[in-house]
Ligand SMILES: O=C(O)COP(=O)(O)O
């Protein structure tokens with residue numbers, strides 16, 4: 396029997412409902428600038444392409460001069476990292492599914508566009524850090540998702556074929572570019588209709604994930 400494939404996870408909107416803390420950090424910056432805060436729905440639509448892109452979208456929405464991107468990204472990043480687990484919760488069933496997959500012998504990895512320091516802070520605060528043998532974040536490599544390199548880097552570090560589990564069109568495109576099967580968590584931060592993306596399977600509760608991985612493992 397061949398070795399079980401690795402299972403590689405996206406973070407925001409897949410393992411974590413992190414929107415409240417991302418929105419709060421963005422709005423602390425806006426309020427400090429004397430500007431109106433943004434709604435959760437608006438901020439949700441800005442998440443998925445990494446922190447600098449998020450901040451550039453926030454700045455555009457509130458008319459802040461683009462020349463301040465470096466300064467404001469650094470400020471939001473530091474503030475968010477210090478408060479990354481204030482309101483953020485793990486989606487129901489995540490710990491059970493990760494435990495089960497690890498026990499079965501699947502190596503587990505993480506491939507996120509969130510900056511590395513914030514990723515580690517939130518994973519440790521929510522007792523998820525020890526599950527992952529390889530973590531590639533939004534600032535780990537010159538490329539970020541949807542480029543295939545971050546996903547390939549995690550897969551290569553884990554030393555097996557891989558299955559990617561994510562919530563967004565960015566993740567679907569990354570899996571396609573990396574030529575890896577993609578499992579969609581359908582209750583995350585997807586910004587396009589499901590019909591516009593390609594996935595091998597989908598689920599709405601993590602209790603269903605180990606069964607899906609068992610099926611796909613026969614194909615990879
Ligand atoms: O930080 C982001 O923009 C998105 O993070 P994710 O890749 O974990 O969904």
Ligand SMILES: [Mg+2]
Pocket residue numbers: 405406407408409443561562563583584
């Ligand atoms: Mg995501």
